[in-house]
Amino acid sequence: MANTARGPAIPFTERIRPFYGGIFALLCALSSELALRHFVDAKGALPTIGRVTMMFFSLYVIHRFATVSYRAYRPSFRDLMALTLLIFGSMLIIWLGKVLGFSLTTSSFAAGYLHDVSPASWNFMIPFAAASLVLQAILGLHYALVCSLSLAFIVGIYTPGEPILIPYVIATSLVAALSLSRFRSRSAYLRAGLNISLVALPFTLCSIITDGQIVTVDAAVRIIGALASGVLCAFIASGVTPLFEYFGGYVTDLRLIEMATLDHPLLKELSIQAPGTWNHSMVMGMMVESAADAVGANPVIARVGAYFHDIGKMKKPLYFVENQSPNENRHDKLSTSMSALIIRSHVKDGIELARKQRVPAIIEDMIPQHHGTSVIEYFYDKACAEAEANGLDVSTVDISLYTYPGPKPQTREAGILMLADGIEAASRTLSEPTLDRIQGLVQKMINKVFASGQLEESELTLRDLHHVAKSFTRVLSGIYHQRIAYAEPAEKVNEEDASAEEGSNDVGDSSSAKKQEVSGEERPGKEVSKEDLKRLGL
Numbered sequence: 001m002a003n004t005a006r007g008p009a010i011p012f013t014e015r016i017r018p019f020y021g022g023i024f025a026l027l028c029a030l031s032s033e034l035a036l037r038h039f040v041d042a043k044g045a046l047p048t049i050g051r052v053t054m055m056f057f058s059l060y061v062i063h064r065f066a067t068v069s070y071r072a073y074r075p076s077f078r079d080l081m082a083l084t085l086l087i088f089g090s091m092l093i094i095w096l097g098k099v100l101g102f103s104l105t106t107s108s109f110a111a112g113y114l115h116d117v118s119p120a121s122w123n124f125m126i127p128f129a130a131a132s133l134v135l136q137a138i139l140g141l142h143y144a145l146v147c148s149l150s151l152a153f154i155v156g157i158y159t160p161g162e163p164i165l166i167p168y169v170i171a172t173s174l175v176a177a178l179s180l181s182r183f184r185s186r187s188a189y190l191r192a193g194l195n196i197s198l199v200a201l202p203f204t205l206c207s208i209i210t211d212g213q214i215v216t217v218d219a220a221v222r223i224i225g226a227l228a229s230g231v232l233c234a235f236i237a238s239g240v241t242p243l244f245e246y247f248g249g250y251v252t253d254l255r256l257i258e259m260a261t262l263d264h265p266l267l268k269e270l271s272i273q274a275p276g277t278w279n280h281s282m283v284m285g286m287m288v289e290s291a292a293d294a295v296g297a298n299p300v301i302a303r304v305g306a307y308f309h310d311i312g313k314m315k316k317p318l319y320f321v322e323n324q325s326p327n328e329n330r331h332d333k334l335s336t337s338m339s340a341l342i343i344r345s346h347v348k349d350g351i352e353l354a355r356k357q358r359v360p361a362i363i364e365d366m367i368p369q370h371h372g373t374s375v376i377e378y379f380y381d382k383a384c385a386e387a388e389a390n391g392l393d394v395s396t397v398d399i400s401l402y403t404y405p406g407p408k409p410q411t412r413e414a415g416i417l418m419l420a421d422g423i424e425a426a427s428r429t430l431s432e433p434t435l436d437r438i439q440g441l442v443q444k445m446i447n448k449v450f451a452s453g454q455l456e457e458s459e460l461t462l463r464d465l466h467h468v469a470k471s472f473t474r475v476l477s478g479i480y481h482q483r484i485a486y487a488e489p490a491e492k493v494n495e496e497d498a499s500a501e502e503g504s505n506d507v508g509d510s511s512s513a514k515k516q517e518v519s520g521e522e523r524p525g526k527e528v529s530k531e532d533l534k535r536l537g538l
């Protein structure tokens with residue numbers, strides 16, 4: 001980014017952000033007139049201006065409504081162009097569908113068969129929902145909603161004699177987007193296509209009943225068209241989505257799943273160089289996937305983020321406690337500031353490795369965010385103790401040397417990852433991991449991170465934290481195979497557990513694990529008050 005005397009220059013695409021709604025509405029309005037004006041009767045200059053203006057305001061209102069109502073709908077310029085391009089692509093498909101329908105009708109009529117089939121009956125075969133499927137895969141539900149409503153407006157204005165197409169477009173597009181919300185394999189497209197057909201079918205049957213053409217060839221054409229539209233949507237979306245992945249740089253859940261197969265070179269290397277870290281990451285993967293699912297965040301992003309969050313440790317694996325043998329601690333021979341420097345460097349090293357291997361940005365961002373701006377307390381406390389022993393004030397210890405660079409977690413997935421990081425490490429220090437002890441540990445650690453302010457930019461709510469705590473407890477107690485008749489309240493967790501909970505696997509001193517700090521722990525308050533626990537609803 002170029003710098004000016006007043007600071008970094010703002011890119012042109014950011015400077016025109018207030019006009020995104022207008023740009024989107026204008027491009028779609030003009031292109032719909034261009035593509036679909038053949039299907040309306042009034043073709044003069046005034047009707048054209050009227051339709052374009054009508055479309056412009058309609059689409060602007062949809063964009064504005066989504067921007068105001070949904071936090072998830074904050075399109076970048078690239079997103080706006082992808083949305084516009086997919087709507088324009090849908091218009092071309094509509095144009096092609098209608099032209100083919102008309103040609104089939106006229107040619108079959110001329111050949112002496114399919115006499116009673118109306119050109120409009122072929123409309124049910126048009127794959128209106130394909131764009132919605134692609135948008136769900138690359139950008140999410142809210143973009144699919146904007147696309148569905150926009151297409152319905154366009155169809156409403158440019159196919160005036162076929163009002164049933166408006167609800168048809170909305171229903172099939174929304175079902176398409178919802179069907180793909182659990183996008184785990186290529187077959188998800190086929191399942192979505194099947195769902196589209198299942199929704200299209202009742203619409204078609206209603207149109208047949210309304211027109212009173214129950215046992216006719218026209219009715220058969222409509223039914224076959226409705227069934228075929230789902231297949232066509234799946235076919236088009238599965239072909240077009242990789243183009244957006246490749247040329248637009250979008251990352252779908254499917255691509256992330258492919259990365260998480262453990263065949264990825266970075267994960268293979270991690271399992272060899274730092275098996276302890278690899279194991280920690282795998283357990284975290286289970287924890288964050290379950291928690292993200294429970295709060296409605298993206299479980300795939302969370303799981304893959306967990307796999308890659310500590311890849312930087314493979315550069316100096318033996319300085320991290322989970323990779324050390326019991327009687328070995330490389331930090332014994334180092335100064336506290338040097339130890340902290342090595343510990344902190346796993347974040348920078350991780351980002352470098354991720355960039356080298358072209359790990360998607362959404363995963364790379366989770367590497368610095370999993371520690372946020374927390375302090376490496378073990379070494380900071382050690383440095384303070386050394387300063388006092390030398391007759392110096394603790395204020396002479398530079399806390400910035402012991403602080404992770406940040407940023408704090410920016411998403412719910414990153415926030416969950418930060419919580420799981422400390423909890424997974426601390427759970428290993430529990431001498432008897434019974435259900436109530438795990439529950440107490442989870443509750444206390446979540447409360448600490450929450451109170452430290454590290455989660456304040458992550459959009460995790462108190463309700464979310466409650467669900468995260470339940471998920472973590474369930475996964476960890478499943479791993480440890482422990483059962484207990486009932487859970488004790490958090491404040492009854494005994495002192496032994498309380499000290500064990502201070503563990504963090506990022507610090508290299510295995511013999512002192514019980515004294516180590518929680519990632520993201522707030523500096524001043526080491527004990528958690530009952531009031532804090534109540535605030536969290538834990």
Ligand SMILES: [Fe+2]
Pocket residue numbers: 309310346370371506
């Ligand atoms: Fe880490």
Ligand SMILES: [Fe+2]
Pocket residue numbers: 280309310421
């Ligand atoms: Fe970690």
